[in-house]
Amino acid sequence: MAHGDNSKEKVVYVGDSRVRRGSGFITPPDYTAYPGKSEAFIPNFLLKEWMVGVVVLVGILVLTISEPAPLGFPANASATVIPIPDWYFLFLYQYLKLPYASGDYIVLGTLGVTGVAFGSLLLAPFLDTGRERRFYRRPIASSLMFLSLAAIVYLTNTAWTEYKHEMAETGQIPEDVQREEKAAENRAKGLPTSSAVKAKEIAIVDKDDPAMALFKQATCISCHATDLKGAAGPSLRGVGDTHDKEAILKIIKEGQGQMPSMLDAATGAGLSDKDIEDLAGWLAKQKSQQ
Amino acid sequence: MFKNVYNWIDERLDITPIWRDVADHEVPEHVNPAHHFSAFVYCFGGLTFFITVIQILSGMFLTMYYVPDIINAYASVEYLQTKVAFGKIVRGMHHWGASLVIVMMFLHTMRVFFTGSYKAPREMNWIVGMLIFFVMLGLGLTGYLLPWDNKAYFATKVTLEIANSVPVMGPVLKELMQGGTIVGAETLTRFFALHVFFLPAVLLILLVGHFIMIRRQGISGPL
Numbered sequence: 051m052a053h054g055d056n057s058k059e060k061v062v063y064v065g066d067s068r069v070r071r072g073s074g075f076i077t078p079p080d081y082t083a084y085p086g087k088s089e090a091f092i093p094n095f096l097l098k099e100w101m102v103g104v105v106v107l108v109g110i111l112v113l114t115i116s117e118p119a120p121l122g123f124p125a126n127a128s129a130t131v132i133p134i135p136d137w138y139f140l141f142l143y144q145y146l147k148l149p150y151a152s153g154d155y156i157v158l159g160t161l162g163v164t165g166v167a168f169g170s171l172l173l174a175p176f177l178d179t180g181r182e183r184r185f186y187r188r189p190i191a192s193s194l195m196f197l198s199l200a201a202i203v204y205l206t207n208t209a210w211t212e213y214k215h216e217m218a219e220t221g222q223i224p225e226d227v228q229r230e231e232k233a234a235e236n237r238a239k240g241l242p243t244s245s246a247v248k249a250k251e252i253a254i255v256d257k258d259d260p261a262m263a264l265f266k267q268a269t270c271i272s273c274h275a276t277d278l279k280g281a282a283g284p285s286l287r288g289v290g291d292t293h294d295k296e297a298i299l300k301i302i303k304e305g306q307g308q309m310p311s312m313l314d315a316a317t318g319a320g321l322s323d324k325d326i327e328d329l330a331g332w333l334a335k336q337k338s339q340q
Numbered sequence: 341m342f343k344n345v346y347n348w349i350d351e352r353l354d355i356t357p358i359w360r361d362v363a364d365h366e367v368p369e370h371v372n373p374a375h376h377f378s379a380f381v382y383c384f385g386g387l388t389f390f391i392t393v394i395q396i397l398s399g400m401f402l403t404m405y406y407v408p409d410i411i412n413a414y415a416s417v418e419y420l421q422t423k424v425a426f427g428k429i430v431r432g433m434h435h436w437g438a439s440l441v442i443v444m445m446f447l448h449t450m451r452v453f454f455t456g457s458y459k460a461p462r463e464m465n466w467i468v469g470m471l472i473f474f475v476m477l478g479l480g481l482t483g484y485l486l487p488w489d490n491k492a493y494f495a496t497k498v499t500l501e502i503a504n505s506v507p508v509m510g511p512v513l514k515e516l517m518q519g520g521t522i523v524g525a526e527t528l529t530r531f532f533a534l535h536v537f538f539l540p541a542v543l544l545i546l547l548v549g550h551f552i553m554i555r556r557q558g559i560s561g562p563l
Contacts, residue, residue, distance in 0.1 A: 099383070146502060
């Protein structure tokens with residue numbers, strides 16, 4: 051059991067801040083020194099705490115069953131979706147949209163106010179050093195906290211209202227709802243209900259075009275492979291979906307990302323300017339949908 | 341039987357003192373809701389830990405199905421959600437637990453703040469607690485991307501843009517988290533590693549510190 055007043059153990063756990071700090075050393079009396087109502091942690095209190103835990107657990111399960119975790123459609127960079135962070139980041143998100151926390155003042159937004167707010171929260175014990183613990187006797191600390199709480203509530207609410215408004219204005223429905231509806235519809239029709247993207251192999255367009263030979267001659271194949279599926283470089287099958295002839299020509303001449311300019315390599319391999327243009331034109335024809 | 345096993349181990353390793361340090365202590369009246377109902381505010385810390393345990397357990401089960409790559413991540417989550425027995429429940433618990441742990445932790449922080457419990461001699465425990473808060477937010481942020489649906493993708497893009505706007509450190513920080521020039525395959529694996537290995541490891545270390553300190557110092561006295 052807990053250590054009594056005459057405990058001989060070196061470490062006496064359970065301090066008590068009710069004891070005033072005096073000049074001399076006081077052996078901190080433990081809670082058993084106060085009559086009556088303290089209780090052993092194990093098993094008495096832990097069992098009571100477990101009951102509270104069970105109530106919370108049931109709460110989570112009820113939430114889980116009534117509101118399944120949302121899942122939208124697979125990530126697609128060209129989708130039009132209004133970005134929204136998880137709810138507990140909404141206040142920060144909204145705050146960074148304020149005129150003096152964004153644009154030219156973005157540093158003030160990200161480092162200035164946010165840094166000071168979170169920094170002072172982190173260092174609260176060293177800023178609020180008084181002995182007083184009751185919040186109504188610590189007007190500065192308490193009012194700053196109340197102010198922050200009010201700001202958080204206000205910003206969160208504004209962010210959510212604006213999001214809802216924007217969704218309504220653009221006529222968008224949350225994707226998880228759309229996915230559920232689509233799946234239900236397909237289920238009723240006996241169709242597959244999955245929204246996952248299935249990898250489809252894209253065919254080479256005009257494989258017999260002379261440009262295919264140029265492609266090999268110009269050493270493109272060393273990175274993009276003979277079947278155009280890519281190796282060190284990306285796959286070029288379906289490259290025409292995202293790049294037109296001009297863009298491809300530009301990449302060949304100037305490089306892009308890790309790819310250096312290939313103009314010298316191509317001319318060195320005996321391609322004329324026209325050959326290179328033909329090659330780019332042929333690559334631009336590589337579309338996934340005919 | 342149990343006693344014999346315990347004694348057998350205790351003879352060799354002398355575990356009783358360790359057990360007493362961990363578990364054998366009294367709970368004072370002023371934090372016990374059985375005596376003063378208003379003391380329920382002292383439950384929030386324990387509940388935060390309880391939900392953290394739920395998060396760890398449900399997360400472990402989720403990793404049995406989840407595949408952290410951009411082609412299969414969504415499909416694996418969809419499979420988990422629609423096909424796996426109780427998958428919906430386990431994912432739901434992880435999803436709702438993620439929100440509730442933030443709520444509980446927030447309430448716990450407010451209790452500690454408004455009862456002035458962070459004052460001497462408990463300053464270090466407050467700081468560790470705040471670090472736990474930041475790690476939890478990090479877990480929320482990294483976990484949000486993992487289903488790899490549009491909501492996750494675009495929210496992460498915005499987050500990384502915000503990180504990018506921090507002067508000097510920003511672009512480095514963004515590239516470190518993003519693992520390249522776009523939000524893509526590397527971002528997903530990085531967020532997965534952070535969410536499943538790095539941050540939980542840091543969290544557990546901080547929690548151990550939090551609990552050792554609370555046992556050393558005891559809970560703050562009544563106001």
